[in-house]
Amino acid sequence: MAQLSDDCFAHGGPLMPCEDALALLRERLVRVTEDESLPLAQALGRVLTEDVIASADVPPHANSAVDGYAVYFDDLNRNSETRLPLSGRLAAGQALPEAQQPGTAVRIFTGAPLPQGADTVMMQEDCREEAGTVVIAPGIKRGSNCRSAGEDVAKGSRVLAAGRRLRAPDLGQAAAVGRRSLQVSRPLRVALFSTGDELREPGEILVPGAIHDSNRYTLIGLLQGLGCAVSDLGILPDRRDHITGALKEATQSHDLLITSGGVSTGDEDHVKQAVEALGQLHAWRLAIKPGRPIALGQLGRVPFIGLPGNPAAVVVTFTMLVRPLLLLLMGGEAEAPLRFPVAAGFDYKKKPDRREWVRASLRREADGRLTATKFPRDGAGILSSLVESDGLIELPESLTRLEAGAMVDFLPFSELFG
Numbered sequence: 001m002a003q004l005s006d007d008c009f010a011h012g013g014p015l016m017p018c019e020d021a022l023a024l025l026r027e028r029l030v031r032v033t034e035d036e037s038l039p040l041a042q043a044l045g046r047v048l049t050e051d052v053i054a055s056a057d058v059p060p061h062a063n064s065a066v067d068g069y070a071v072y073f074d075d076l077n078r079n080s081e082t083r084l085p086l087s088g089r090l091a092a093g094q095a096l097p098e099a100q101q102p103g104t105a106v107r108i109f110t111g112a113p114l115p116q117g118a119d120t121v122m123m124q125e126d127c128r129e130e131a132g133t134v135v136i137a138p139g140i141k142r143g144s145n146c147r148s149a150g151e152d153v154a155k156g157s158r159v160l161a162a163g164r165r166l167r168a169p170d171l172g173q174a175a176a177v178g179r180r181s182l183q184v185s186r187p188l189r190v191a192l193f194s195t196g197d198e199l200r201e202p203g204e205i206l207v208p209g210a211i212h213d214s215n216r217y218t219l220i221g222l223l224q225g226l227g228c229a230v231s232d233l234g235i236l237p238d239r240r241d242h243i244t245g246a247l248k249e250a251t252q253s254h255d256l257l258i259t260s261g262g263v264s265t266g267d268e269d270h271v272k273q274a275v276e277a278l279g280q281l282h283a284w285r286l287a288i289k290p291g292r293p294i295a296l297g298q299l300g301r302v303p304f305i306g307l308p309g310n311p312a313a314v315v316v317t318f319t320m321l322v323r324p325l326l327l328l329l330m331g332g333e334a335e336a337p338l339r340f341p342v343a344a345g346f347d348y349k350k351k352p353d354r355r356e357w358v359r360a361s362l363r364r365e366a367d368g369r370l371t372a373t374k375f376p377r378d379g380a381g382i383l384s385s386l387v388e389s390d391g392l393i394e395l396p397e398s399l400t401r402l403e404a405g406a407m408v409d410f411l412p413f414s415e416l417f418g
């Protein structure tokens, strides 16, 4: 279970800097999931919970990188053609050959084990065969086109570290060192609710004042992208008793509870009181935009996150805070996403002392540089801004004025979603 102390998310000031919040998460949260062993083909996207060590060299034997002729470099004329008799033929999959006789060439194919003694492979395009001999053009370097044993991975080295989220080449790497299955974290069980009397399921006819619930579907996608097992627990009305009952029940069989909406300061924002009644709510107002009124707490030992209702705030707070939190609870590395320097294609004024993320798209200029263009509308309710942008520009706390042409950090959604 989560090792959350009572003051897990407590803080001193009214608006906490984003970095302090992240540091607190890293300090206070530990893994809550157990291990499971999965066949490689099912392990994509999971958090690895063991170090994977190579039990043998990869490749296990020296081999040829091309189709051609294996030779001793010292047999070759430096400035003129060399003619060598052919003394054998080796294809990939053949058993390790005898040592090669000096003064001869061996016909060899890509991946075939290199005979002992041969130290260079000629590409067949640079050779011609004539009556049991091969004529070799001059100019090759010693060692060309040879792959040595262990050049990819040396026996005993760690090829994958615990805490990594498995990507496609990682599965290939595990297979290359002979692993059939991997120890990974079981999926985190996340209970997901939307809150708000105005919300209706998609497809329902909207009565005046109502809107369709979009946050739940955005969040289901974001959570599934991180390998979570999501319980979609629907829409909760703005009634404290309902919210309290539903949250309480969800603590029984989940590792984390997430809601959206109802966390700011209005009379109809009941999530706060419900969580306070069941556990501790540390109203964790952050010095960020969008997403300032995010709420963190715990119900017993189950962590709770109340995301703000505005759809753009949901995505930003999820990617910046929920994502690292989920990874920590699954035993993963909560590394900061990569930020790429690009030129700002716009002027912007900003309040000091808060971090801001601006939705933007990238454009390649004639000189090859990437410029980020801001989505024209800023509102945290504008979900289409996320659909139509490529990522987020991150503006640091200290910045107050951005001028077009200045370099800014860009976080592509491909880094953030999944």
Ligand SMILES: Nc1nc2c(c(=O)[nH]1)N[C@H]1C(S)=C(S)[C@@H](COP(=O)(O)OP(=O)(O)OC[C@H]3O[C@@H](n4cnc5c(N)ncnc54)[C@H](O)[C@@H]3O)O[C@H]1N2
Pocket: 194, 195, 196, 198, 199, 211, 212, 213, 214, 215, 216, 260, 261, 262, 263, 264, 265, 266, 269, 291, 292, 293, 307, 308, 309, 310, 311, 313, 380, 381
């Ligand atoms: N007096 C203040 N008012 C507000 C403050 C504040 O500090 N003082 N903060 C503003 C900010 S910033 C945000 S963000 C919102 C967050 O408020 P809540 O988390 O209580 O969210 P709601 O009021 O329930 O909803 C906000 C907005 O988002 C729409 N919404 C909610 N859930 C969904 C959903 N599942 N799918 C689509 N849209 C949703 C909702 O209808 C509202 O329009 O508070 C500001 N106010």
Ligand code: MOO
Pocket: 288, 289, 290, 291, 292, 293, 308, 310, 312, 313, 380, 381
């Ligand atoms: O901080 Mo709120 O999330 O902008 O609308």
